[in-house]
Amino acid sequence: MLHREGRTTLLLATALLLTALYGVEALGLSPLFRVSIQGTSLVLFGLVVQFFRNPKRTTRAESYDIIAPADGKVVVIHETLEEEFFKDKRIQVSIFMSPLNVHVNRYPTSGKIVYAQYHKGAYLVAWHPKASTLNERTTVVIDGTDTGPILYRQIAGALARRIKMYAKEGQNVLVGEESGFIQFGSRVDLFLPVDAEIVTQIGDTPRGGETVIARVRKKT
Secondary structure, eight states: OBOGGGHHHHHHHHHHHHHHHHGGGGGTOOHHHHHHHHHHHHHHHHHHHHHTBOOOOOOOOOTTEEEOSSSSEEEEEEEEEETTTTOEEEEEEEEEEOTTSOOEEEOSSOEEEEEEEEEOOBOOOTTSTTHHHHBSEEEEEEEETTTEEEEEEEEEOSSOOOEEEOOOTTOEEOTTSEEEEEOSSEEEEEEEOTTOEEOOOTTOOOOTTTSEEEEOOOOO
């Protein structure tokens, strides 16, 4: 299954592939050169198709579970000051997505969206320490019934030039539902309470919408 965000790109890639497969036949190129162009075009088309794949995911979570918002590799787990919304210390968990990962983003918990903002910015490499505050990004806060407010942030990388955010303030969402899409390598950050139970570690490769990242119980 392919994601709707890739329709235009896939149509263009298909047109270029057909041109490469059949158009070069009329150019009188040597067989070796012609096969090289056609083979390279097939490989590139395959990469585009795999990038926009949208595999079905089944989310099984307790109401206090925080689920991975994206596929990728956990590259950061540390305490930091979250300055945009909470303005206090939080545990940051960052998942880096390479161009080979599924790039569908998903809501990490169920609840009501109380904050959703898009920010223009730079295009530092996604693993740069300042990427979370300087790069093009979105910030979304979901107020979960049992977790309290949870913030996640989509961050563009050096290659990413298009972030799609589906969240709207006041909207009620379910954990595991699609929350957006980022093209061509990027990062997603979670900002959790300092007393959250983190059940992942650096180097883990979670699956968006399925893997439990942490457990957060709202204080009463």
